[in-house]
Amino acid sequence: MSNQKYQNLAGLMDGCSRAEQYFSKLPSYIQETIRQRGDHIHSEQELHDYAENLLRNE
Numbered sequence: 001m002s003n004q005k006y007q008n009l010a011g012l013m014d015g016c017s018r019a020e021q022y023f024s025k026l027p028s029y030i031q032e033t034i035r036q037r038g039d040h041i042h043s044e045q046e047l048h049d050y051a052e053n054l055l056r057n058e
Contacts, residue, residue, distance in 0.1 A: 009038030
């Protein structure tokens with residue numbers, strides 16, 4: 001997993017194919033929740049952490 005920082009979720013998806021693949025495999029309602037907070041996600045690790053937290057609390 002890369003430690004590279006991006007401006008937001010859109011930048012992460014454009015710059016990291018692993019993050020894009022991971023995101024595409026998440027349930028649609030999790031994807032939508034993450035998109036709503038996209039300005040606060042700056043790395044692949046943050047994406048994984050946030051998604052795992054949402055999945056744990058569903």
